[in-house]
Each structure stands twice: as C-alpha cells, then as structure tokens.
Amino acid sequence: xxxxxxxxxxxxxxxxxxxxxxxxxxxxxxxxxxxxxxxxxxxxxxxxxxxxxxxxxxxxxxxxxxxxxxxxxxxxxxxxxxxxxxxxxxxxxxxxxxxxxxxxxxxxxxxxxxxxxxxxxxxxxxxxxxxxxxxxxxxxxxxxxxxxxxxxxxxxxxxxxxxxxxxxxxxxxxxxxxxxxxxxxxxxxxxxxxxxxxxxxxxxxxxxxxxxxxxxxxxxxxxxxxxxxxxxxxxxxxxxxxxxxxxxxxxxxxxxxxxxxxxxxxxxxxxxxxxxxxxxxxxxxxxxxxxxxxxx
Amino acid sequence: xxxxxxxxxxxxxxxxxxxxxxxxxxxxxxxxxxxxxxxxxxxxxxxxxxxxxxxxxxxxxxxxxxxxxxxxxxxxxxxxxxxxxxxxxxxxxxxxxxxxxxxxxxxxxxxxxxxxxxxxxxxxxxxxxxxxxxxxxxxxxxxxxxxxxxxxxxxxxxxxxxxxxxxxxxxxxxxxxxxxxxxxxxxxxxxxxxxxxxxxxxxxxxxxxxxxxxxxxxxxxxxxxxxxxxxxxxxxxxxxxxxxxxxxxxxxxxxxxxxxxxxxxxxxxxxxxxxxxxxxxxxxxxxxxxxxxxxx
Amino acid sequence: xxxxxxxxxxxxxxxxxxxxxxxxxxxxxxxxxxxxxxxxxxxxxxxxxxxxxxxxxxxxxxxxxxxxxxxxxxxxxxxxxxxxxxxxxxxxxxxxxxxxxxxxxxxxxxxxxxxxxxxxxxxxxxxxxxxxxxxxxxxxxxxxxxxxxxxxxxxxxxxxxxxxxxxxxxxxxxxxxxxxxxxxxxxxxxxxxxxxxxxxxxxxxxxxxxxxxxxxxxxxxxxxxxxxxxxxxxxxxxxxxxxxxxxxxxxxxxxxxxxxxxxxxxxxxxxxxxxxxxxxxxxxxxxxxxxxxxxx
Numbered sequence: 001x002x003x004x005x006x007x008x009x010x011x012x013x014x015x016x017x018x019x020x021x022x023x024x025x026x027x028x029x030x031x032x033x034x035x036x037x038x039x040x041x042x043x044x045x046x047x048x049x050x051x052x053x054x055x056x057x058x059x060x061x062x063x064x065x066x067x068x069x070x071x072x073x074x075x076x077x078x079x080x081x082x083x084x085x086x087x088x089x090x091x092x093x094x095x096x097x098x099x100x101x102x103x104x105x106x107x108x109x110x111x112x113x114x115x116x117x118x119x120x121x122x123x124x125x126x127x128x129x130x131x132x133x134x135x136x137x138x139x140x141x142x143x144x145x146x147x148x149x150x151x152x153x154x155x156x157x158x159x160x161x162x163x164x165x166x167x168x169x170x171x172x173x174x175x176x177x178x179x180x181x182x183x184x185x186x187x188x189x190x191x192x193x194x195x196x197x198x199x200x201x202x203x204x205x206x207x208x209x210x211x212x213x214x215x216x217x218x219x220x221x222x223x224x225x226x227x228x229x230x231x232x233x234x235x236x237x238x239x240x241x242x243x244x245x246x247x248x249x250x251x252x253x254x255x256x257x258x259x260x261x262x263x264x265x266x267x268x269x270x271x272x273x274x275x276x277x278x279x280x281x282x283x284x285x286x287x288x289x290x291x292x293x294x295x296x
Numbered sequence: 297x298x299x300x301x302x303x304x305x306x307x308x309x310x311x312x313x314x315x316x317x318x319x320x321x322x323x324x325x326x327x328x329x330x331x332x333x334x335x336x337x338x339x340x341x342x343x344x345x346x347x348x349x350x351x352x353x354x355x356x357x358x359x360x361x362x363x364x365x366x367x368x369x370x371x372x373x374x375x376x377x378x379x380x381x382x383x384x385x386x387x388x389x390x391x392x393x394x395x396x397x398x399x400x401x402x403x404x405x406x407x408x409x410x411x412x413x414x415x416x417x418x419x420x421x422x423x424x425x426x427x428x429x430x431x432x433x434x435x436x437x438x439x440x441x442x443x444x445x446x447x448x449x450x451x452x453x454x455x456x457x458x459x460x461x462x463x464x465x466x467x468x469x470x471x472x473x474x475x476x477x478x479x480x481x482x483x484x485x486x487x488x489x490x491x492x493x494x495x496x497x498x499x500x501x502x503x504x505x506x507x508x509x510x511x512x513x514x515x516x517x518x519x520x521x522x523x524x525x526x527x528x529x530x531x532x533x534x535x536x537x538x539x540x541x542x543x544x545x546x547x548x549x550x551x552x553x554x555x556x557x558x559x560x561x562x563x564x565x566x567x568x569x570x571x572x573x574x575x576x577x578x579x580x581x582x583x584x585x586x587x588x589x590x591x592x
Numbered sequence: 593x594x595x596x597x598x599x600x601x602x603x604x605x606x607x608x609x610x611x612x613x614x615x616x617x618x619x620x621x622x623x624x625x626x627x628x629x630x631x632x633x634x635x636x637x638x639x640x641x642x643x644x645x646x647x648x649x650x651x652x653x654x655x656x657x658x659x660x661x662x663x664x665x666x667x668x669x670x671x672x673x674x675x676x677x678x679x680x681x682x683x684x685x686x687x688x689x690x691x692x693x694x695x696x697x698x699x700x701x702x703x704x705x706x707x708x709x710x711x712x713x714x715x716x717x718x719x720x721x722x723x724x725x726x727x728x729x730x731x732x733x734x735x736x737x738x739x740x741x742x743x744x745x746x747x748x749x750x751x752x753x754x755x756x757x758x759x760x761x762x763x764x765x766x767x768x769x770x771x772x773x774x775x776x777x778x779x780x781x782x783x784x785x786x787x788x789x790x791x792x793x794x795x796x797x798x799x800x801x802x803x804x805x806x807x808x809x810x811x812x813x814x815x816x817x818x819x820x821x822x823x824x825x826x827x828x829x830x831x832x833x834x835x836x837x838x839x840x841x842x843x844x845x846x847x848x849x850x851x852x853x854x855x856x857x858x859x860x861x862x863x864x865x866x867x868x869x870x871x872x873x874x875x876x877x878x879x880x881x882x883x884x885x886x887x888x
Contacts, residue, residue, distance in 0.1 A: 027645030053323030114314040132528035173735040232724035285880035288581035349619030410610040428824035439765040584877035
C-alpha cells in the first residue's frame with residue numbers, strides 16, 4: 001500500500017503538472033493583475049472621502065478631521081495609482097510608461113471628486129423624496145443598498161471614462177455582490193437617480209439614463225440578443241431611458257434602439273422591446289387569473 | 297509645469313473646499329452616528345446567543361460554556377447600549393438622557409431574547425418540514441439564507457418596536473446584503489415562517505404575515521404606489537397575509553388594503569392588488585406560448 | 593428599585609435557563625459542527641489552486657511559486673480533512689473511523705482537481721464567447737459573479753458526490769451570498785456552462801444540465817411542488833436541460849419530468865412545466881400592454 005505522504009506527493013505533482021497545459025487558467029507565474037482586495041479597500045476609502053463625516057476612521061477620532069482627510073486622500077491616490085499601473089502593465093505597457101500614465105489618470109480622477117459628490121448628493125435627495133420608509137438622510141447613507149450601488153457606480157464610471165481597464169468592473173461587481181444590483185461601469189446615468197430595494201437589477205454597458213429616474217427591484221435594462229457574442233462588442237445594445245421615468249419591479253426594457261420617452265411610467269413585469277412616446281403609462285393588461293376555492 | 301506635489305495639494309484643497317457646501321453629504325465634523333461595523337459585530341454575537349452551541353467562540357472552546365456565554369451576553373449588552381446611545385444622541389438627545397434611555401432599551405431587548413428564540417425555533421421547524429433538500433437542522437442553521445434573514449429580522453424587529461432609530465434597518469440591510477432578502481424591520485411576522493431560496497424577496501414596512509406562511513424567491517409584498525413619497529410615511533401601504541398561505545416564486549402582492557385569506561396559495565408570477573378569500577388558489581391562466589421549430 | 597447589575601444578572605440567568613428547553617436551538621455544549629469561517633477560507637484557497645497565477649498570496653510573492661503552491665495544497669488538504677472529520681463525527685461516526693474516512697475522501701477530492709480545472713476552463717471560454725462586454729479572460733476571473741458561482745459549485749459538487757454532508761451546501765450558499773446565484777451542490781452540470789449577471793438564479797438539487805448551456809439572471813430550474821416536504825427527499829424533482837440550450841432572464845422551468853430538448857431557446861419570463869422538443873424556440877405571445885398618454 002502506498003503511504004499517505006507518497007499519495008499526497010503524487011496528487012500535488014499531478015496538479016502542478018496540470019498547470020502546464022497552456023490554457024487561460026494555467027499559469028504558475030504570477031500575472032500582472034490587480035489585487036481585488038486592494039481595490040475593495042480603495043472603494044471603502046473613497047466612500048469615506050465622498051461622505052466625510054459618516055464613516056469615521058477609528059484611528060483618528062480624537063483629532064482634527066482636516067489633516068486626517070488629507071492624509072486619507074493622499075493614501076488612496078497612492079494605492080489607486082498602484083493598481084492602475086498594474087492593469088496598464090497587464091495590457092502590455094512598459095513599467096515607466098504605465099507609472100506615468102497611472103499617475104496622470106489618478107490625478108484626473110481625483111479632480112472629478114467634487115463633481116461626483118455633487119451627483120451623489122442629488123441621488124441621496126431622490127432616495128429621501130421617493131421612499132416613505134426613509135426616516136432621514138443618514139439612514140439612507142448607512143443602510144440603503146441602492147445608495148451604495150450608485151455611489152460605487154459613479155466612482156467606477158469616471159475610471160471607465162478615463163480608459164482604466166478591469167478596475168471599474170471589479171468595483172461595480174463588488175457592489176453587485178453586496179447589493180444584488182448589477183450596474184455596468186460603462187452605463188451613462190444622469191443626476192437624481194433612485195433605486196429602491198434593488199436586488200436583481202441589471203443595467204447594461206451601453207444604457208443611457210436621464211435625470212430623475214426611479215427604478216425598482218428586478219428591473220433589467222438589457223440587450224435584445226447577445227447571441228452575436230464578441231462580435232457585438234462596442235455596439236449600442238442597451239436602451240435609453242429619458243428624464244422623469246419610473247420603472248416598477250420586474251420590468252424588462254431591452255434593445256439599443258429602444259427609447260422610453262420623458263415622464264413615462266413602466267408597470268411591474270412589463271416586457272418592452274420597442275420605444276415608448278414621452279408621457280406614456282404602460283401596464284400589463286389585467287392578468288387572467290384562475291381562482292379555485294377550497295374549504296379551509 | 298506644475299509639480300506632482302503641487303497638483304496633489306491642489307486636488308486635496310479642492311475636495312476639502314467642496315465639503316463646505318452645506319449639503320447633506322458635507323460634514324467634516326464627525327456626526328454622532330452608529331458604527332455599521334460595530335452593529336454587524338453585534339448581529340454576529342446575537343446569533344451566537346440565539347443558537348448557543350452552533351457558532352462556537354474559538355477563544356473559549358476548551359472551557360465551560362456557561363460563564364463564557366454569560367460574558368458574551370454582557371459584552372453584547374455593553375456594545376449595543378453604546379450604539380443605541382449614539383443614535384439617540386444623533387436624534388438630538390442630551391448625553392446623560394441618551395445613556396439612561398439606551399440602557400433601559402437594551403435591558404428590555406435582552407429580556408425578550410427567550411421569546412425571540414421561541415419564534416426562531418418555529419421558523420427552523422418550518423424550514424425543515426418544508427424543504428425536501430434539507431438533511432437536518434444544523435444544515436439549515438449553518439447554510440440557509442432564509443433562516444439567517446429571518447433570525448436577523450426577529451432581532452431587528454424587537455429593537456424597532458422599542459423605538460430605536462436606524463440600527464434595526466442597518467441590521468436587516470446587512471442580512472439583505474448577504475441573502476438578497478429585504479425584510480423591513482417594521483414588518484409583523486408570526487411564527488413558523490419559511491423562506492426558500494429567497495433572493496429578490498421584498499417585504500415592506502407595514503406588511504402583516506400570519507402563522508405558518510411560506511414564501512419563495514422573488515416574491516414582493518409591496519406598496520401599490522409610492523409616488524406620494526414622504527407624505528405616505530406611517531400609513532399602511534403593504535398587504536396582510538393570513539395563516540397557512542403559500543406564495544410561489546416571483547409573485548407580487550401589493551397594497552395596504554390587500555388581504556390574502558387563510559390557507560390560500562398564490563402561484564408563481566401572479567400579480568395581485570386585490571384581496572383574496574380564504575382557501576383560494578390563484579394561478580395565472582396558462583401563458584400563451586409560441587413554439588417555433590428549428591432543425592438541430 | 594433593582595440595581596443594574598442585578599437586572600443584567602437576572603436577564604443572563606433567564607437566557608441560560610432558556611437553553612435548557614431541549615429544542616433544536618438549545619445546546620450549551622458545543623456540537624461537533626463544521627466551522628463556516630474555516631470552510632470559506634478553504635473555498636478561497638481552493639480558488640487559488642484552480643487559478644494559480646490570478647490570486648497571488650501576498651506572503652510569497654517574491655519567491656518561486658512552485659513550492660508555495662505545493663505548501664498551499666497541503667495546507668488545504670489538512671484543513672479540509674479536519675472539517676470533513678467534524679461533519680462525519682456530527683453524523684455519529686467514531687473519531688478514528690471519521691479521521692480515516694475524512695483522509696480518504698480528501699485524497700479522492702484532490703485527485704479530481706485536474707478534472708475540475710478542465711471543466712472550469714470550458715466555463716471560462718463560454719463566458720468569454722457569450723458576453724460582448726467581456727474584455728478578456730482575467731476580467732471574467734476577477735469580477736464575473738457567474739464564474740465565481742460555477743467554480744464554487746464544481747468544487748462543492750465533487751464533495752457532494754463523495755458523500756460529504758453539510759460542507760458542500762455551506763460552500764454553495766457562500767457563493768449564493770456573494771452572487772445571488774443559488775446552485776444546489778447536488779445538481780449535475782456539464783461543460784461550457786455560462787451564467788450571465790446571475791442574481792436570482794435557482795438551480796435545484798436534482799437538475800441535470802448538458803453541455804454549452806447559457807442562463808441569465810432570475811432563471812429558476814425548480815420543483816413543480818414542494819408541498820410533499822420531507823417525503824420528497826431523494827426523488828427527482830427538477831428538470832433536465834439538454835445541450836446547447838439558452839434560457840433568458842426570469843424564465844422558470846419546473847418539474848422532474850420536464851426535459852428541454854437540445855438546442856432550444858427559452859424566452860424571458862416563460863413559465864414551463866412540460867417538456868419541449870429539441871430545437872424549439874419558446875416565447876411568450878406578445879404581452880397585451882395598455883398604453884395611456886399624459887401631457888408631459
């Protein structure tokens with residue numbers, strides 16, 4: 001009989017051999033890849049920068065906030081630059097070039113923070129105005145998953161616009177993990193955006209959303225067909241939602257040519273693949289339900 | 297050309313300036329706010345108190361459990377009192393008053409633990425009885441997301457009843473994060489409640505659920521319209537589900553006047569905004585499907 | 593008036609007394625139970641073994657990878673054996689017997705790692721081919737929730753086949769927590785499996801899925817009725833999906849006798865409880881929608 005040590009050794013050998021098959025998953029050499037945990041840490045710190053008084057840093061609570069916020073900003077700039085450099089190198093850029101480009105992108109990103117904060121404030125206001133269960137702004141910031149997902153999206157979207165590979169999607173998928181709300185960082189979303197409950201929402205890469213739009217759990221803003229696979233990359237595949245539209249739970253709006261006109265209301269579970277004029281209310285004709293009675 | 301240091305300094309300055317705009321998100325001074333991480337830690341420890349032998353504390357495993365559980369309870373009481381005090385101060389209560397009130401609430405909450413445990417035991421039994429895939433009670437406690445969401449809800453609901461602001465919602469949104477099950481802490485839910493799979497479930501603030509109710513993934517117990525926003529605060533907006541009702545996946549039941557009578561069965565994807573008599577089975581009339589054949 | 597200390601003491605006593613009720617949730621003695629955190633740690637390390645260059649271990653980054661991967665594999669074998677031993681003891685096996693059986697299972701599991709990796713590579717290829725938004729393999733590995741859920745499922749399924757209680761479900765429910773994708777470890781899923789977006793997907797215990805199948809968010813592959821509860825344990829309750837089938841968002845396919853024939857396409861929100869011939873495209877007849885116009 002083969003000894004346990006020998007058996008373990010053989011198994012380890014067979015796994016190491018298996019790494020030599022040259023497939024995408026086969027690499028023993030560490031790739032130049034972003035560190036997901038580091039990216040998540042950056043997201044958490046960026047949230048502190050967006051909402052400075054709400055997520056206090058335990059280490060600094062007895063001191064003056066201003067120098068600490070400055071230190072926090074510089075810390076995040078340093079870390080984010082490092083991750084951007086890694087993904088640019090992963091794309092084949094030479095180290096020095098990647099370092100310069102990363103620093104440039106990071107500065108441009110941080111210069112946009114006040115604009116991002118201005119957008120986030122409108123989203124917060126929209127959440128408060130739209131939800132009778134909301135008891136105050138702080139409750140929304142601390143506990144509403146929609147607020148979290150939108151905040152992370154607004155940050156990731158700026159990095160997406162600056163051409164950063166991979167990091168924006170890692171950021172929005174982190175929010176997707178926590179909230180069940182899947183917003184691709186490429187989507188274009190204007191101010192006063194409100195997501196209620198949110199689980200199951202999908203907003204595709206080429207979606208365009210206007211001002212003051214409300215969407216509920218389970219809404220898909222998706223592609224009509226993705227059977228073209230990679231041949232569709234870069235093409236407009238997702239709908240346009242104009243200003244002041246409300247989309248109730250479970251509705252699906254699909255297709256790159258589909259435009260939901262200003263002020264429209266799309267009812268629960270409606271499935272739409274064609275454009276809708278401004279000011280239209282669309283609901284399902286009353287479901288035909290069957291009722292059967294039993295003794296209780 | 298401006299030096300890197302100078303550029304960073306300018307960006308930091310512009311962000312710090314932006315904090316001076318007086319909006320909800322603008323505060324340099326730390327607000328008296330609950331610490332979300334501390335609240336989550338309290339939830340985890342409360343779960344150990346609810347299921348004492350199931351989530352062993354690594355530090356104490358070689359000792360007698362009884363003194364350790366006592367120490368755990370006192371520890372959680374101390375921490376919870378601290379968080380309650382913070383949210384009461386956030387509401388404007390003076391420090392001493394908030395401290396006294398927090399201690400009183402915390403004692404009342406812990407006095408309810410045996411009643412909460414009695415309810416949780418009925419929920420556990422309902423999960424076992426209702427799911428053919430369940431191999432035992434421990435599997436349900438360790439891995440069923442519905443069991444976790446209900447346990448956290450039952451704890452948060454008691455704090456909600458005791459008038460604690462913000463903390464109950466942070467607790468249920470933590471469970472929502474992990475499970476995709478969104479139960480507002482204000483909902484009223486009787487014993488033997490079973491949630492299967494659960495992702496996408498929404499149970500609104502003023503919902504009332506009777507004994508021995510089963511609901512599946514994607515079910516919404518929601519408001520008929522929330523366009524009234526903050527003007528609807530405190531009004532009954534969500535349905536009543538009587539005893540022994542089963543609600544299958546994806547069904548939506550909306551409105552504060554909607555009552556689903558005792559023993560009714562609501563089929564998958566049914567959309568209901570009106571009351572249903574006791575003992576009724578409601579299903580969609582057979583969907584009209586179009587079939588097209590292709591060569592394979 | 594009773595002193596605070598006395599009140600706390602009374603509450604602690606009443607909770608400890610409550611543990612003596614003999615219900616499932618009542619145990620002061622620690623049960624022989626798996627440690628959920630340890631299982632999650634094992635899943636994270638197994639992922640490093642599946643994708644060796646993608647999730648670098650910070651401690652080892654300056655050294656040669658090969659000895660470190662070997663050390664990682666041996667570490668996971670040791671930890672997994674420990675957890676398996678615990679769950680076997682929880683089933684009533686005597687310590688020595690459980691230890692031997694656990695080691696045997698663990699060796700058999702690790703001997704399957706190359707086959708698991710071969711399957712995962714096909715899933716990765718399917719994700720890349722199927723999604724126009726995918727910019728590369730690394731992005732999929734780092735950020736696609738479907739890829740994560742399938743990887744964890746493939747690992748858990750092998751342990752399920754080896755008769756390990758409880759751990760497989762803890763593993764897939766961990767993935768369910770993070771992704772909203774609920775795949776029971778008992779399901780049988782062939783190669784090139786692609787899940788897009790994924791939130792709200794449910795795949796039941798006795799489901800059988802062929803090669804090259806694509807499913808989207810909100811799809812249920814479920815049981816027709818679970819009202820039989822525990823009496824249905826072990827029976828075939830979930831559908832068969834043959835090769836090359838695509839199932840769009842929100843569709844439900846239910847029942848153990850339901851077979852979706854090779855190459856079929858099931859449209860969004862279709863609800864199916866009967867078999868479908870190979871090569872069939874099934875869509876909902878156009879929803880009857882009501883449009884109302886308002887001035888904007």
